[in-house]
Amino acid sequence: MVKDLFLSVPSPFNLTRKMLFSRGLMRDWKKALTLIMQPYGEVVDRYFREEKVKAPLVWMAAQSGPPPTEPFTAPFLLWHPLYHEGGIARPRGGSGILTQALQRHIEAHGGRVFTGTAVREIVIEQGRVAGIKIDEAVVTARRVVAGTHAVETFERLLPPSHRPSGRKRMRLGNGFGAILRLALDAPVRYHSFPGDDARRALQLICRDRHQLSAAYGDYLRGEPSRDPPIVAMSFSAVDDTLAPPGGEVLWLWAQYFPYTLAGGRSWDDLAGEVAERIVDAFEAYAPGTREKIVGSLFQHPLWLERELGLYRGNVMHLEMSVDQMFGFRPFLGMAEYRTHLKGLFLTGASTHPGGGIMGASGRNAARVVLNDLERRRWWPGERWGS
Ligand SMILES: Cc1cc2nc3c(=O)[nH]c(=O)nc-3n(C[C@H](O)[C@H](O)[C@H](O)COP(=O)(O)OP(=O)(O)OC[C@H]3O[C@@H](n4cnc5c(N)ncnc54)[C@H](O)[C@@H]3O)c2cc1C
Numbered sequence: 498m499v500k501d502l503f504l505s506v507p508s509p510f511n512l513t514r515k516m517l518f519s520r521g522l523m524r525d526w527k528k529a530l531t532l533i534m535q536p537y538g539e540v541v542d543r544y545f546r547e548e549k550v551k552a553p554l555v556w557m558a559a560q561s562g563p564p565p566t567e568p569f570t571a572p573f574l575l576w577h578p579l580y581h582e583g584g585i586a587r588p589r590g591g592s593g594i595l596t597q598a599l600q601r602h603i604e605a606h607g608g609r610v611f612t613g614t615a616v617r618e619i620v621i622e623q624g625r626v627a628g629i630k631i632d633e634a635v636v637t638a639r640r641v642v643a644g645t646h647a648v649e650t651f652e653r654l655l656p657p658s659h660r661p662s663g664r665k666r667m668r669l670g671n672g673f674g675a676i677l678r679l680a681l682d683a684p685v686r687y688h689s690f691p692g693d694d695a696r697r698a699l700q701l702i703c704r705d706r707h708q709l710s711a712a713y714g715d716y717l718r719g720e721p722s723r724d725p726p727i728v729a730m731s732f733s734a735v736d737d738t739l740a741p742p743g744g745e746v747l748w749l750w751a752q753y754f755p756y757t758l759a760g761g762r763s764w765d766d767l768a769g770e771v772a773e774r775i776v777d778a779f780e781a782y783a784p785g786t787r788e789k790i791v792g793s794l795f796q797h798p799l800w801l802e803r804e805l806g807l808y809r810g811n812v813m814h815l816e817m818s819v820d821q822m823f824g825f826r827p828f829l830g831m832a833e834y835r836t837h838l839k840g841l842f843l844t845g846a847s848t849h850p851g852g853g854i855m856g857a858s859g860r861n862a863a864r865v866v867l868n869d870l871e872r873r874r875w876w877p878g879e880r881w882g883s
Contacts, residue, residue, distance in 0.1 A: 499576045503857045506833050506865060507823040507849040537574035538565025538706060548705050556703035556726050559752060561817045561851070562673045564713045565706060569819035590738050592854055619643070619654045619841065626840030629654075640840045640869070642862060647815065647827035647847035648808050661837050663828040668821060672756030672798030672810030673716070677775045680792035681745040685731045687783045696734035696745075702727040702782055712753045719759025721771045725751035725778055747786070751775050756798035756810040764799035771797065813852030814845070823849055834862040835869075842866055 505511045532540060537558040541551045555565050558573040588594040600610045611631055618630040619641055628637040643650040651664040687695045703709060703726035712722035728750040733740040740746050758767065772795040776787055798810025807814070815821050824832045827847045834842050844862035846852035 503850040535571045537570045540571040552703045553701035642842040644845040666828045668816045669809040670816040675754045675797040677749040678794040679747040681789040684745045696731045700729035716753035721754045814847040834865040
């Protein structure tokens with residue numbers, strides 16, 4: 498059911514239909530709905546006994562942002578079985594290879610891709626989209642699909658008179674994750690699992706759910722977590738394009754880290770200290786890592802905003818809480834990939850089903866645009882495929 502919901506336009510009709518005709522729900526809908534409404538930090542207790550199994554599952558579910566205690570978040574845990582269906586894939590060279598492949602595909606079909614220059618404005622004429630402005634040049638188009646952050650689209654790219662008032666309801670949150678990217682001159686070695694198998698896996702380092710709750714407590718106080726749980730990734734163990742022979746790349750994703758810090762402090766002053774703290778937390782499991790470091794980049798919430806345009810350092814664009822999911826993402830009335838303006842469509846992490854590298858929102862949005870093109874084919878004044 499979760500997969501079906503992800504790969505659907507989140508209209509009330511679609512959601513009701515999917516829920517009614519989902520076999521699991523029809524059989525025992527009261528049980529299923531109660532389950533979905535629960536926080537993922539508790540739902541795990543229904544299926545597992547040992548904390549060493551529960552903690553990594555809950556830590557994995559926490560990657561979307563909301564804390565383990567938040568109601569209606571059980572799907573963050575319950576979609577994990579989907580990995581058994583689709584498998585886990587990773588492009589050789591890293592996820593940036595996906596966009597390069599997409600660019601080649603577009604160009605092979607006669608499209609043009611502009612990089613290195615920002616869209617300045619979405620051009621509106623007589624209440625409908627007429628194109629986009631790149632620098633001073635206008636590229637005309639009858640349909641524009643904005644994959645930009647919803648704040649960028651609604652607050653900056655649309656002319657002021659066309660900005661919908663609902664945009665003020667979007668909640669950006671206060672950051673939550675940060676990643677320390679390390680280059681090592683030797684492979685990672687865990688104290689308890691010194692072989693190469695541990696390097697090849699996604700390494701979920703979380704003692705128990707108390708550690709996660711404590712980290713979230715720090716975050717609520719406006720403090721970077723003092724004892725952060727970590728997801729360690731050493732993809733050079735499975736991809737020899739990432740590091741020279743004998744070297745290693747080690748990504749340490751950690752939570753929770755607020756964008757706005759208590760006491761008016763700035764990430765510019767705190768970044769070095771917090772990065773050291775993350776290395777300390779990792780050293781407890783893989784001693785000797787610090788001596789192997791030959792390069793580092795700390796992508797903390799302020800860095801993410803400055804360098805990647807992720808407002809308030811939220812890697813999911815908008816909070817992934819129930820008030821901003823399904824038909825409420827990015828906000829009510831703008832959630833089915835269409836907008837208030839003819840010809841303007843939305844996609845990406847700001848739309849259903851939110852952030853993550855899965856392509857679901859792009860697939861859903863493409864279907865909506867194709868339907869629109871198909872429908873307009875029969876209307877005078879519209880050329881099919883424009
Ligand atoms: C550090 C980090 C770690 C992550 N880890 C994971 C992970 O392990 N697994 C996972 O599934 N997801 C992960 N994510 C989340 C995932 O990367 C995002 O949810 C996903 O990339 C969102 O894709 P998007 O295309 O919707 O938005 P974005 O990636 O935010 O892309 C929006 C693009 O719009 C561009 N843009 C903005 N304004 C303009 C303009 N005016 N003109 C032209 N272009 C513009 C931006 O430069 C950007 O390239 C991570 C994110 C970060 C930052």
